[in-house]
Amino acid sequence: MQDLSLYIHIPFCDHKCIYCDFYSIIKHENINQYFNSLLTELSFYSENLKKKYVIKSIFFGGGTPSFVNPELLNSVITKIREELNVDDRVEITMETNPGTVDKNKILLVKSTGINRISIGIQSFDETELKFLTRIHDRETAIKTVYDFYESGFENISIDLMFNLPGQTKSVWTSNLKQAVELPVNHISAYSLILEKGTILNKMVLDGKVKMQDEDYDADLYELAIQFLSDNGYRQYEVSNFSKKGFECLHNLAYWRHKEYLGLGTSAHSFINNKRWWNYSSLRMYMNSVASKGYAVRSSELLKPDELREEYVMLNLRGPGLNLKELYVKYGNTWYEHNKKYIDKLFQSGFIIRNDNFIKFTSRGYALCDEILSNFH
Amino acid sequence: MNNIRNFCIIAHIDHGKSTIADGLLEFTGTVSQRELKAQLLDSMDLERERGITIKSHAIQMHYKAKDENNYTLNLIDTPGHVDFSYEVSRSLAACEGALLVVDAAQGVEAQTISNLYLAVDAGLEIIPVINKIDLPSAMTDTVKNQIIELIGCDESDIILASAKTRVGIEEILETIIRKVPHPQGDENKPLQALIFDSMFDPYRGAIAYIRVFNGVIREKDLIKFFAHDQRYQSEELGILRLRRIRTGELKAGDVGYVIAGIKDVHDTKVGDTITLSKNGAENPLPGYKEIKPMVYSGLYPTNSDDYEDLRDALEKFRLNDSALFFLPETSAALGFGFRCGFLGMLHMEIVQERLEREYDQSIVTTLPNVEYYVISKNGEKIVVDNPADMPDAGTIERIEEPYIKAQIVTPSEYVGNIMKLAMEKRGQYKNTTYIDPTRADIEFEFPLSEIIFDFYDKLKSTTRGYASLDYEYIGNRPSSLTKLDIMLNGEKVDALSVIVHHDKAYEWGRKVCTKLKDLIPRQMFEIAIQAGIGNKVIARTTVKALRKNVLAKCYGGDITRKRKLLEKQKEGKKRMKQVGNVEIPQEAFLAVLQLED
Numbered sequence: 009m010q011d012l013s014l015y016i017h018i019p020f021c022d023h024k025c026i027y028c029d030f031y032s033i034i035k036h037e038n039i040n041q042y043f044n045s046l047l048t049e050l051s052f053y054s055e056n057l058k059k060k061y062v063i064k065s066i067f068f069g070g071g072t073p074s075f076v077n078p079e080l081l082n083s084v085i086t087k088i089r090e091e092l093n094v095d096d097r098v099e100i101t102m103e104t105n106p107g108t109v110d111k112n113k114i115l116l117v118k119s120t121g122i123n124r125i126s127i128g129i130q131s132f133d134e135t136e137l138k139f140l141t142r143i144h145d146r147e148t149a150i151k152t153v154y155d156f157y158e159s160g161f162e163n164i165s166i167d168l169m170f171n172l173p174g175q176t177k178s179v180w181t182s183n184l185k186q187a188v189e190l191p192v193n194h195i196s197a198y199s200l201i202l203e204k205g206t207i208l209n210k211m212v213l214d215g216k217v218k219m220q221d222e223d224y225d226a227d228l229y230e231l232a233i234q235f236l237s238d239n240g241y242r243q244y245e246v247s248n249f250s251k252k253g254f255e256c257l258h259n260l261a262y263w264r265h266k267e268y269l270g271l272g273t274s275a276h277s278f279i280n281n282k283r284w285w286n287y288s289s290l291r292m293y294m295n296s297v298a299s300k301g302y303a304v305r306s307s308e309l310l311k312p313d314e315l316r317e318e319y320v321m322l323n324l325r326g327p328g329l330n331l332k333e334l335y336v337k338y339g340n341t342w343y344e345h346n347k348k349y350i351d352k353l354f355q356s357g358f359i360i361r362n363d364n365f366i367k368f369t370s371r372g373y374a375l376c377d378e379i380l381s382n383f384h
Numbered sequence: 385m386n387n388i389r390n391f392c393i394i395a396h397i398d399h400g401k402s403t404i405a406d407g408l409l410e411f412t413g414t415v416s417q418r419e420l421k422a423q424l425l426d427s428m429d430l431e432r433e434r435g436i437t438i439k440s441h442a443i444q445m446h447y448k449a450k451d452e453n454n455y456t457l458n459l460i461d462t463p464g465h466v467d468f469s470y471e472v473s474r475s476l477a478a479c480e481g482a483l484l485v486v487d488a489a490q491g492v493e494a495q496t497i498s499n500l501y502l503a504v505d506a507g508l509e510i511i512p513v514i515n516k517i518d519l520p521s522a523m524t525d526t527v528k529n530q531i532i533e534l535i536g537c538d539e540s541d542i543i544l545a546s547a548k549t550r551v552g553i554e555e556i557l558e559t560i561i562r563k564v565p566h567p568q569g570d571e572n573k574p575l576q577a578l579i580f581d582s583m584f585d586p587y588r589g590a591i592a593y594i595r596v597f598n599g600v601i602r603e604k605d606l607i608k609f610f611a612h613d614q615r616y617q618s619e620e621l622g623i624l625r626l627r628r629i630r631t632g633e634l635k636a637g638d639v640g641y642v643i644a645g646i647k648d649v650h651d652t653k654v655g656d657t658i659t660l661s662k663n664g665a666e667n668p669l670p671g672y673k674e675i676k677p678m679v680y681s682g683l684y685p686t687n688s689d690d691y692e693d694l695r696d697a698l699e700k701f702r703l704n705d706s707a708l709f710f711l712p713e714t715s716a717a718l719g720f721g722f723r724c725g726f727l728g729m730l731h732m733e734i735v736q737e738r739l740e741r742e743y744d745q746s747i748v749t750t751l752p753n754v755e756y757y758v759i760s761k762n763g764e765k766i767v768v769d770n771p772a773d774m775p776d777a778g779t780i781e782r783i784e785e786p787y788i789k790a791q792i793v794t795p796s797e798y799v800g801n802i803m804k805l806a807m808e809k810r811g812q813y814k815n816t817t818y819i820d821p822t823r824a825d826i827e828f829e830f831p832l833s834e835i836i837f838d839f840y841d842k843l844k845s846t847t848r849g850y851a852s853l854d855y856e857y858i859g860n861r862p863s864s865l866t867k868l869d870i871m872l873n874g875e876k877v878d879a880l881s882v883i884v885h886h887d888k889a890y891e892w893g894r895k896v897c898t899k900l901k902d903l904i905p906r907q908m909f910e911i912a913i914q915a916g917i918g919n920k921v922i923a924r925t926t927v928k929a930l931r932k933n934v935l936a937k938c939y940g941g942d943i944t945r946k947r948k949l950l951e952k953q954k955e956g957k958k959r960m961k962q963v964g965n966v967e968i969p970q971e972a973f974l975a976v977l978q979l980e981d
Contacts, residue, residue: 246936375933380953
């Protein structure tokens with residue numbers, strides 16, 4: 009049996025935040041119908057997957073999965089358990105936004121078997137939260153964490169955002185301080201990315217908002233890495249930090265180049281060296297599932313070189329590259345070509361290495377894209 | 385022969401040479417309106433885009449004049465740019481008359497004058513034409529006076545025309561018949577035919593465009609080209625209409641083409657004379673010159689693996705362009721490439737652009753330079769066409785650089801600005817003549833190296849586009865020159881070395897360092913950019929180390945996009961050139977051309 013991760017996209021949101029470029033919908037009349045489509049799509053794939061795979065993780069991402077009725081999430085989980093082999097220690101994550109759950113809803117969530125919560129807090133600073141057009145305030149953010157914690161959730165992650173326009177080092181530091189005081193054992197710290205098509209992008213283009221320069225971004229990033237590691241959170245990916253044993257299994261699967269099936273609008277899948285992705289539009293997704301059982305918009309079959317490229321890229325961005333495994337999968341050409349450069353990276357303090365393993369240092373993570381593009 | 389008229393049109397760029405030509409061709413029924421492309425004689429795409437005629441061609445018209453006689457008119461087109469002045473002179477030599485076309489709104493310009501002098505020197509009958517008289521901004525009377533001042537004609541000699549509306553076209557034709565002398569020459573004398581242009585046809589080889597002065601040339605004749613004493617058998621002879629029309633022979637006075645199985649245009653040199661191998665003329669027609677490049681630049685393949693491709697492309701290109709010169713060279717920064725010689729900056733730009741467009745080459749070019757004579761202390765003379773080859777300063781007695789005589793025609797209010805610009809460019813003022821009270825014709829002498837960079841652009845901007853420039857090479861002169869090197873983290877970048885005047889070295893060094901600082905992307909380590917003369921550093925800038933370059937998110941839905949982005953980044957790096965550890969974008973090698981103040 010092989011490992012498989014399941015991603016389920018819940019595109020509904022209360023409203024759209026200025027920086028968000030995800031496919032999300034703020035009209036809600038189709039929610040029930042959408043979940044029906046999810047179940048149909050799941051059944052389409054499960055027959056073939058059942059024989060070969062065991063589900064190690066399930067991830068409800070969005071959008072705002074916590075926005076919908078937990079019963080709906082439960083219907084998906086139940087169907088997964090019916091139709092596929094699910095590991096006893098399966099990690100089931102739900103993305104949550106503060107202000108969309110109360111204690112009652114949390115109990116319902118708990119009863120579905122969801123055992124990991126990822127909370128999109130972004131900031132504890134009221135001004136920043138307003139700027140980002142989040143629906144919650146500082147108090148709600150903190151309360152949401154405690155509500156989950158007190159309801160028995162041990163595996164809680166929060167998202168924080170830095171390099172916001174005008175963000176001072178002291179605001180960022182106090183956000184981090186607040187984060188580590190909470191009962192969370194996983195923190196994702198993202199540098200704000202200006203995505204095309206977002207309201208924020210337009211604001212920047214119109215000159216209403218000014219992004220900070222890249223050196224300041226680097227300062228804030230270094231500050232985060234230092235602060236979080238001082239507080240017991242280990243960096244295991246460019247933007248992800250956790251207490252020991254609380255790495256996100258689902259995301260680790262991506263970063264170890266493992267196979268995954270994605271259901272729902274715009275979801276991507278990667279199985280048998282093939283990657284495919286669904287329609288982003290709710291209407292097209294549901295129509296396609298209704299007529300064909302699936303909703304693939306496009307796909308690619310990865311060539312050996314591309315597979316190796318992804319394998320290296322993802323492992324280095326993430327938990328580190330196991331050279332022995334690389335050798336078994338793709339031979340030794342990559343290492344031979346890059347040996348000298350790897351030595352240089354080591355000498356300059358961009359990677360650490362032991363035996364057959366290389367991993368970025370914090371300076372390496374900061375220059376990840378530059379370094380990756382220097383490999384042959 | 386009495387009914388033949390061979391003539392050309394001389395004009396400043398954009399004064400309407402091509403539209404006048406179109407008007408003549410249409411009026412004589414040589415081509416119909418429908419066949420007329422916008423600018424008929426300019427057949428290369430690039431020429432049409434730039435609105436300039438680079439290579440001359442010829443076309444024959446038949447015209448029944450008001451005197452009821454039928455005439456054969458050969459219009460020989462001339463290149464309109466200073467880079468090609470020798471070729472202009474050979475085209476003129478093939479004619480007996482010239483239309484001097486002046487734009488009614490622009491007036492007499494530098495090229496009008498320089499080409500006019502060439503035409504007068506060639507003994508041509510000049511027919512002045514003021515074009516575009518229907519423009520609202522036309523100042524026909526002023527321009528009339530300028531022309532009268534310039535050539536000393538009567539007002540009544542000047543034809544007023546608008547090629548666009550075909551006004552004056554018939555008058556031009558009648559005047560050509562009346563004033564331009566018919567060709568002189570003797571069919572019974574030994575053959576003398578002037579090559580005024582040539583082109584390369586992939587199926588037929590080099591095709592020479594000729595004007596026969598004496599004798600007759602027939603197919604199957606064994607012919608001789610004087611310049612290199614090459615012999616060929618003529619295969620096909622004919623005249624030029626919209627296409628080649630085979631006639632089998634060309635006689636004294638005729639203009640046409642000859643095909644003789646010649647493999648490339650280097651044996652059909654413009655200005656050379658063709659005669660018969662047996663019973664041929666003893667002497668060639670006067671005026672032939674071996675043309676010599678004036679501007680040099682390194683051409684390198686963007687991707688060093690494409691060196692052979694670039695060589696093939698250059699060789700093919702040379703089949704059609706006898707003025708292009710190239711030799712292999714090696715640069716530590718750029719790898720294997722070629723040192724190329726061009727007639728001038730325009731020629732260089734055209735070659736580079738055509739190599740990229742038509743031959744699909746991706747190239748990096750180095751800063752253009754002129755050719756220097758270096759006289760060493762032991763009296764030896766070395767010719768240096770690449771700054772990197774400049775010998776050690778200690779061994780040099782003196783360096784000589786090419787000088788040009790420049791003619792600048794400008795509205796008189798800009799004379800001050802031009803004097804200032806000329807000072808900056810080491811110009812020596814010689815003389816001013818006034819074409820009319822508002823229009824000055826100023827003569828300077830400049831080092832050519834000062835002209836090839838940004839002089840023309842600066843001249844245009846300091847005179848709001850009104851001044852025009854023409855120049856000719858006048859010889860080499862000693863100058864106080866020095867070699868300036870650029871170092872990146874201590875490593876010399878040979879392709880960025882330049883030879884500059886002593887007084888300008890500091891400024892140049894400072895500007896290059898600043899420019900490179902903007903162009904070289906931040907890398908994983910700090911980069912020191914230095915400019916130096918010998919061992920002395922005279923300017924320095926620093927590119928700070930890159931500290932962060934990573935996209936924050938990469939989850940299941942981002943991987944394909946992220947991989948493609950990475951592939952693109954790698955592709956971009958491949959285009960960079962490596963000096964030591966430092967990656968230099970290709971633009972950096974030419975960007976030194978656009979140094980701001």
